Amino acid sequence: MPFMPVKFNLQKRVKLAQGLWMLYWLSVIVGILIFSLGIFFKIELRKRSEMMDNNESHLVPNLLMLVGMVACGINAFGGKVCHDSLDPIKFSKWKPLLKTYLLLCCGFNVLLLLVALLCFLMQFAVYLALAEGLKNGIKFYKDTDTPGRCFMKRTLDMTQIEFRCCGNNNFRDWFEVQWISNRYLDMSNDVVKDRVLSNVEGKYLMDSVPFSCCNPGSPRPCIQHHLTNNTAHYDYDHRTEELNIWVRGCREALFSYYSSMMNSIGALVILTIFLESVDMAGLKYLCTALETMTDPENPECESEGWLLEKGVKETFADMLSKVKTMGKTNQVEEGGDAPQA
Amino acid sequence: MVVMKMKFPFEKRVKLAQGLWLLSWCATVAGATTFTLGCVLKTELRRRAEVMDNTDVHIVPNTLMIVGLASLGINYFASKICQDALDAGRFPRWKNFLKPYFAVSCFFTVLMLLAVIMSYAMKGSLESSLKVGLRNGIRFYKDTDTPGRCFQKQNIDRLQMEFQCCGNNDFRDWFEVQWISNRYLDFSTKEVKDRVKSNVDGRYLVDGVPFSCCNPSSPRPCIQYKLTNNSAHYNYEYQTEELNIYLRGCREALVNYYMSLMNTIGAGVLSIFILQGSVLVSLRFLQTAMEAVAGKENTEIETEGYLLEKGVKDTIMEVRSTVWDVVYSQMSPSF
Numbered sequence: 260m261p262f263m264p265v266k267f268n269l270q271k272r273v274k275l276a277q278g279l280w281m282l283y284w285l286s287v288i289v290g291i292l293i294f295s296l297g298i299f300f301k302i303e304l305r306k307r308s309e310m311m312d313n314n315e316s317h318l319v320p321n322l323l324m325l326v327g328m329v330a331c332g333i334n335a336f337g338g339k340v341c342h343d344s345l346d347p348i349k350f351s352k353w354k355p356l357l358k359t360y361l362l363l364c365c366g367f368n369v370l371l372l373l374v375a376l377l378c379f380l381m382q383f384a385v386y387l388a389l390a391e392g393l394k395n396g397i398k399f400y401k402d403t404d405t406p407g408r409c410f411m412k413r414t415l416d417m418t419q420i421e422f423r424c425c426g427n428n429n430f431r432d433w434f435e436v437q438w439i440s441n442r443y444l445d446m447s448n449d450v451v452k453d454r455v456l457s458n459v460e461g462k463y464l465m466d467s468v469p470f471s472c473c474n475p476g477s478p479r480p481c482i483q484h485h486l487t488n489n490t491a492h493y494d495y496d497h498r499t500e501e502l503n504i505w506v507r508g509c510r511e512a513l514f515s516y517y518s519s520m521m522n523s524i525g526a527l528v529i530l531t532i533f534l535e536s537v538d539m540a541g542l543k544y545l546c547t548a549l550e551t552m553t554d555p556e557n558p559e560c561e562s563e564g565w566l567l568e569k570g571v572k573e574t575f576a577d578m579l580s581k582v583k584t585m586g587k588t589n590q591v592e593e594g595g596d597a598p599q600a
Numbered sequence: 601m602v603v604m605k606m607k608f609p610f611e612k613r614v615k616l617a618q619g620l621w622l623l624s625w626c627a628t629v630a631g632a633t634t635f636t637l638g639c640v641l642k643t644e645l646r647r648r649a650e651v652m653d654n655t656d657v658h659i660v661p662n663t664l665m666i667v668g669l670a671s672l673g674i675n676y677f678a679s680k681i682c683q684d685a686l687d688a689g690r691f692p693r694w695k696n697f698l699k700p701y702f703a704v705s706c707f708f709t710v711l712m713l714l715a716v717i718m719s720y721a722m723k724g725s726l727e728s729s730l731k732v733g734l735r736n737g738i739r740f741y742k743d744t745d746t747p748g749r750c751f752q753k754q755n756i757d758r759l760q761m762e763f764q765c766c767g768n769n770d771f772r773d774w775f776e777v778q779w780i781s782n783r784y785l786d787f788s789t790k791e792v793k794d795r796v797k798s799n800v801d802g803r804y805l806v807d808g809v810p811f812s813c814c815n816p817s818s819p820r821p822c823i824q825y826k827l828t829n830n831s832a833h834y835n836y837e838y839q840t841e842e843l844n845i846y847l848r849g850c851r852e853a854l855v856n857y858y859m860s861l862m863n864t865i866g867a868g869v870l871s872i873f874i875l876q877g878s879v880l881v882s883l884r885f886l887q888t889a890m891e892a893v894a895g896k897e898n899t900e901i902e903t904e905g906y907l908l909e910k911g912v913k914d915t916i917m918e919v920r921s922t923v924w925d926v927v928y929s930q931m932s933p934s935f
Contacts (some may be wrong), residue, residue, distance in 0.1 A: 403819035416816035420761060443820045445834035470814040470822040475757030478744035479784045481811040493786035 261565035262574075267548040269559045275548070276344045279541040283338035286534050287331050293531065294327025296524050303520065309414045310513065311385075311392035319381050322374050323524065330531065333367060336360070337538060344545055347555070357546055364539045371532045378525035382518050389510050389517075393427040400469070401440040416471035422516070424509035425472035430486075432508075437462040438469065468504055477502040540566060603908035608889040610900040616889070617682045620882045624679040627879045628672055630872040634712070635668025637865045644861060648854065650755050653732035656725045660862065663715040664869065670708040671876055677701060678883050685890050692894060698887055705880050712873045719862040726858060730851045734768040741810070742781040757812035763857065765850035766813035771827075773849075778803040779810060809845055818843040881907065 267275070301320035308315055340357070343349035396415045402408040419425055426432035444451050444463055455461050466487045473481035482503050485491035548564035567574045608616070642661035645652070681698075684690040737756045743749040760766055767773035785792050785804055796802050807828045814822035823844050826832035889905035908915045 409819075412819070413816045420816070439821050440819075443834055448834075470811045470824070471816060473811045475754045475761070475812060478750075478753070478781075480780050483811070493784055 260570055261563070262567035262570055264563050264565040265544060265548075267544075267562050267564050272545070272548050272562070273345060275541065275545050276341050279538070279545060280338055280341040282534075282538055282541065283334045283341060286334040286531075286538055287338065289527075289531055289534060290327050290330030290334060292327075293330060293524075293527065294324055296527070297321070297323030297327055300520060300524065303517075307418070307513065309392070309411065310396055310418055310509075311388040312395055313392075315388045315392075316381065316384055319374075319377055319521070319524075322377065323528075326371060326374050326528075329367060329370075330535075333364060334538070337364075337542060340542070341545065344549060347549075347558075350549060354546075357542075361539060361543065364535060368532055368535050368539075371528055371535065375525050375528040375532070378521050378528060382514075382521055385517050385521075386510075386514050389513050390427070393510050393513075394432075397427060397432055397436055397438070400436070400438045403440065404442070416469060418509060418513070419469070419471040419505070422509060422512040423474075423505050424507045424512035425468060425505040426508055427510050428508040429506060430468050430472055430504055433468045433472070434464065434466050437464060439463060439465075472504040474502055474505055477504075479503070602906045603911060605904055605906045606885065607902060608885070608905050609902045613886070613889055613903075614686060616882060616886050617685045620682040620879065620886060621679055623875070623879050623882065624675045624682065627872075627875050628675040628679070630875050631668050631671030631675055633668075634671065634869055634872055635665055637868060638662070638664030638668055641861065641865055645858070648759070650752070651730060651733040651737050651759065651850075651854070652726075653729045653736070654725075656729065657722045657858075660715060660719045660722055663711060663718065664865070667708055667712045667715060670704075671712075671872075674701075674705045674708065674876075675879060678879055681883065682886060685886050688890075688893060691890050695891075702880070702884065709873065709876050709880060712869060712876065716866045716869050716873070719866045722862075723855065723859055727851065727855050730854050731768065734851055735773075738768060738773055738779070739777050741777070741779045744781065745783070757810060759850060760810070760812040760846070763850060763853040764815070764846050765848045765853040766809060766846040767849055768851050769849045770847060771809050771813055771845055774809045774813070775805060775807050778805060780804060780806070813845040815843055815846050818845075820844070 297320045300323065301317060304311075304315055304317060304320065337360075340350075340353050340360075343353060396411055399405070399408045399411045400415055401412070403412050441463075446452065446455075451463065454465070455463050458464060465484065467484040468486065470481070470483060473483065482492055482495065482500075486504075487497050489496055543566055544564040546564075548562045551562045551564070552558075552560050553562065554560045569577070638661045641664065642658065645655075645658060645661065649655075681694055684694065737752055737759075740746070740749045740752045741756055742753070744753050782804075787793065787796075792804065795804050795806070799805060806825065808825035809827065811822070811824060814824065823833055823836065823841075827845075828838055830837055884907055885905040888907075889903045892903035892905075893901065910918070
């Protein structure tokens with residue numbers, strides 16, 4: 260009893276072949292799209308790799324590029340087969356390859372599912388990398404004379420300006436580190452000496468933030484220094500002031516940016532899985548319809564197409580028994596000749 | 601004296617018609633590109649409309665959009681004409697259409713060239729418009745509570761950060777205006793009172809700049825206030841300090857940006873102008889070659905094609921007299 264049989268006459272077969280050909284080329288375009296999204300994601304990760312301590316994982320974009328290229332190849336081959344399907348001579352050379360091709364498509368769908376899962380799960384890795392990277396970025400902000408870290412200040416300033424954020428969790432992260440280099444501190448000054456001596460590690464800590472935390476939308480000129488001291492500024496209450504500096508933390512800002520990107524890419528990959536499944540079903544119908552033609556010489560005869568030759572349960576049982584026999588070929592059979600000692 | 605006479609045997613006519621058909625479709629795409637380039641330029645100019653005093657420079661993108669649309673029509677007709685050209689039965693219906701068609705097409709093609717020339721000539725107008733606009737922007741920076749000017753501060757801040765510039769000519773423009781609103785000045789302190797009294801207009805002037813002038817590439821945290829006072833900051837000399845704030849003025853930055861945009865667009869439009877011109881020249885040759893075939897029995901004879909029947913001077917005089925006649929017949933009262 261075939262699974263989901265459909266009757267086909269010549270018109271229907273021709274329509275199926277044409278529709279499937281267009282669908283395969285649409286899938287090629289989707290494959291190219293996935294490839295370019297992989298490249299885009301890789302570039303975005305590299306642009307901000309300094310904010311992630313340069314140890315972010317490039318597994319997802321690399322997989323996306325690979326999957327995109329394989330999708331292009333598989334679907335182009337499928338399109339070619341559809342194009343040749345209505346010519347019996349051309350089709351006969353593709354016939355023996357079709358079974359392996361369909362198995363390959365199944366495996367590819369499993370790979371796509373894995374990639375989609377990774378897109379959603381790797382967001383945790385990005386979050387952790389950002390947390391660590393930003394903490395170090397704020398720590399090394401002042402080291403503009405240390406080779407390897409000279410540009411951390413510039414990168415962090417540009418990130419805070421672009422993503423409209425301040426600090427790691429929020430702006431108070433800047434109160435906990437010394438972000439002004441000792442080269443620009445007058446150590447002979449009493450104020451400086453007091454501040455340095457006031458904490459165990461001898462750091463010059465202030466309740467101030469860099470200029471890149473300033474919000475241009477504030478109606479008053481930016482207050483950067485003495486943020487928690489209401490008397491230092493006229494008509495200022497730090498508990499109610501919201502527009503002066505950015506209140507969001509950069510980890511949250513960057514993470515929401517990357518997570519929305521990864522979510523959309525994951526959604527597109529899931530869409531591709533559906534598209535590939537439809538392609539596979541269509542191709543299976545087309546092949547079986549061409550194989551079961553009652554009179555191969557007469558192209559206008561009727562035929563029947565199906566998805567599976569037997570029902571679902573029987574096909575599974577067949578596959579299981581095949582796998583078992585493949586495993587048993589190397590074993591010695593019971594009751595057979597015992598190996599000579 | 602015929603201008604540029606060329607012999608056209610039958611195969612050459614066929615090749616000309618086919619090549620012209622392809623060329624006219626390329627020119628249609630080019631016309632759409634011109635329209636898009638005009639839209640892009642207009643969008644970019646409108647984005648910074650708050651720091652521009654007048655919209656004189658908008659004539660360049662407007663002209664480009666008009667020319668782009670017109671060339672779509674011109675090239676559509678050109679492709680239709682050359683499709684009918686090789687059919688001796690269908691070509692004569694275009695006869696009366698062709699003269700006004702060429703006049704209109706030449707006008708719009710010359711307009712394309714004018715747009716390119718204008719994009720270079722408008723630099724002075726753009727610069728003076730930006731000068732006034734930026735001066736007003738800096739003056740109204742503090743008026744975040746005045747309706748109509750509330751967003752001036754935000755616009756100027758974002759402009760300075762994006763274009764990496766400070767002030768109008770340079771950062772010293774900020775020393776000459778009061779950019780801190782009176783709402784945030786404590787008039788009971790001696791320092792504020794002294795500063796306000798120290799100048800005729802009673803303004804609170806500082807030798808400081810807004811935070812948006814700060815350069816992120818500076819190795820030290822940004823020095824915004826007391827810029828000309830070396831002793832106010834440790835290890836600081838304002839005469840040699842280059843990285844602290846942006847030294848470039850915003851007018852120069854914006855003019856450079858727009859001129860480079862218009863130069864790129866101008867180069868593209870110039871090549872489209874050459875393409876359009878070649879379409880019109882080829883169409884003229886095809887028209888004159890096919891006109892010689894009309895009425896003959898053997899359509900495969902060799903004919904001559906030319907650009908102008910008489911010389912350039914004679915053609916201009918003829919066109920002028922035709923236009924005068926048309927104008928006179930409209931103006932003179934009919935009895």
